[in-house]
Amino acid sequence: MQTLTPPSSYNLNKPLIRTCTRQQPNRICSVYRSDSVQFQNGIGLSRADWQSSCAILSSKVVSQEQPSSDKSADHVAAVNGHKTSIDLNLVPIDQTNNKPMTMQPQKPLTITDLSPAPMHGSQLRVAYQGVPGAYSEAAAGKAYPNCEAIPCDQFEVAFQAVELWIADRAVLPVENSLGGSIHRNYDLLLRHRLHIVGEVQLPVHHCLLALPGVRKEYLTRVISHPQALSQCELTLTKLGLNVAREAVDDTAGAAEYIAANNLRDTAAIASARAADLYGMQILADGIQDDSSNVTRFVMLAREPIIPRTDRPFKTSIVFAHDKGTSVLFKVLSAFAFRNISLTKIESRPHRNRPIRLVDDANVGTAKHFEYMFYVDFEASMAEVRAQNALAEVQEFTSFLRVLGSYPMDMTPWCPSRGDD
Numbered sequence: 390m391q392t393l394t395p396p397s398s399y400n401l402n403k404p405l406i407r408t409c410t411r412q413q414p415n416r417i418c419s420v421y422r423s424d425s426v427q428f429q430n431g432i433g434l435s436r437a438d439w440q441s442s443c444a445i446l447s448s449k450v451v452s453q454e455q456p457s458s459d460k461s462a463d464h465v466a467a468v469n470g471h472k473t474s475i476d477l478n479l480v481p482i483d484q485t486n487n488k489p490m491t492m493q494p495q496k497p498l499t500i501t502d503l504s505p506a507p508m509h510g511s512q513l514r515v516a517y518q519g520v521p522g523a524y525s526e527a528a529a530g531k532a533y534p535n536c537e538a539i540p541c542d543q544f545e546v547a548f549q550a551v552e553l554w555i556a557d558r559a560v561l562p563v564e565n566s567l568g569g570s571i572h573r574n575y576d577l578l579l580r581h582r583l584h585i586v587g588e589v590q591l592p593v594h595h596c597l598l599a600l601p602g603v604r605k606e607y608l609t610r611v612i613s614h615p616q617a618l619s620q621c622e623l624t625l626t627k628l629g630l631n632v633a634r635e636a637v638d639d640t641a642g643a644a645e646y647i648a649a650n651n652l653r654d655t656a657a658i659a660s661a662r663a664a665d666l667y668g669m670q671i672l673a674d675g676i677q678d679d680s681s682n683v684t685r686f687v688m689l690a691r692e693p694i695i696p697r698t699d700r701p702f703k704t705s706i707v708f709a710h711d712k713g714t715s716v717l718f719k720v721l722s723a724f725a726f727r728n729i730s731l732t733k734i735e736s737r738p739h740r741n742r743p744i745r746l747v748d749d750a751n752v753g754t755a756k757h758f759e760y761m762f763y764v765d766f767e768a769s770m771a772e773v774r775a776q777n778a779l780a781e782v783q784e785f786t787s788f789l790r791v792l793g794s795y796p797m798d799m800t801p802w803c804p805s806r807g808d809d
């Protein structure tokens with residue numbers, strides 16, 4: 390089979406073909422470029438070639454996928470998207486030395502599978518949602534210093550960029566200490582087949598930005614990413630800014646939009662770096678409602694990493710059960726009995742079966758909402774206690790998928806000033 394070598398680099402200053410309506414240069418809106426691209430062997434491809442290559446790759450990705458991970462949630466247990474009736478044995482134990490082998494090998498290992506994950510991120514192409522100056526770009530830099538950060542129009546596009554080999558990793562926000570979970574990304578994690586291979590926690594330091602010369606009194610609206618607006622709500626009110634709030638795709642995009650349209654009545658909530666990049670002045674600095682404002686990002690890759698036990702690891706799973714919340718206590722006790730701490734639990738609507746009806750001839754019909762449960766726990770899938778816990782979880786659930794087992798972000802705590 391002919392292997393398509395992914396493009397070695399992109400010049401992000403060149404406009405990209407876009408399918409979106411808003412004019413936002415320098416980011417991926419679709420999965421192809423307007424100009425010809427250079428592949429590693431130096432052969433230039435026309436736009437049509439590149440589009441058809443992407444289409445071929447795309448159809449392969451789609452055909453390899455199960456119809457939908459949450460579709461398989463009925464009746465048959467599923468692990469990592471594969472329906473199974475056999476016991477969960479995510480990490481086989483080598484009988485000769487009683488040590489865990491690798492996690493769920495689905496194809497023969499090659500030498501590249503065994504090489505350690507790059508530590509410095511150099512030459513890694515990392516997709517993020519937003520434009521330069523967005524916090525997601527800073528998270529990509531923290532996760533993979535010296536990487537090539539690739540701006541994407543939407544979260545969905547960042548997933549596709551990795552699936553189609555345009556990027557090696559995607560970095561996505563999943564939760565913020567003030568604003569809470571970014572639900573869209575939980576849903577996308579389930580819809581796509583990428584693996585969580587790491588996490589970074591980024592202190593987020595927001596500024597109020599306006600065009601040079603603009604004063605607070607001139608403002609009639611503040612625009613930003615909905616998370617940023619919610620993280621600064623109280624402070625905006627304290628600043629006397631009882632003006633309209635408007636949600637846009639990302640913080641830096643808000644600054645770019647104001648600058649591009651010369652809007653003198655509008656301010657953006659964004660990073661100091663966005664102010665530099667788009668020629669804005671900082672009207673107020675550190676406007677998040679709490680100085681310990683941290684966003685947690687996860688890094689996604691096409692392949693999982695091999696879990697280890699020589700440093701703290703976290704594992705993320707998602708599960709569902711035909712009887713919904715009634716089994717939740719039993720599932721969580723599988724972790725409690727093994728002294729495994731949970732760091733996060735999130736529920737999302739079960740898209741394929743949102744309502745469960747329970748009929749009682751005497752009293753009528755109870756309508757229960759159905760959920761997918763996302764749990765992060767502090768253990769590596771290379772640990773026997775984690776494997777046993779998941780084997781037990783599988784007994785109580787009709788659908789179970791391991792989203793990834795990855796090193797925890799253990800960087801020292803410094804909430805006062807963000808990496809922006």
Ligand SMILES: O=C(O)C(=O)C[C@]1(C(=O)O)C=C[C@@H](O)C=C1
Pocket residue numbers: 518519522523524525526562565571593614616617638639640641684
């Ligand atoms: O808009 C950005 O700058 C982003 O990177 C997105 C995002 C988010 O989705 O939560 C990331 C970090 C901050 O919490 C605010 C916004």
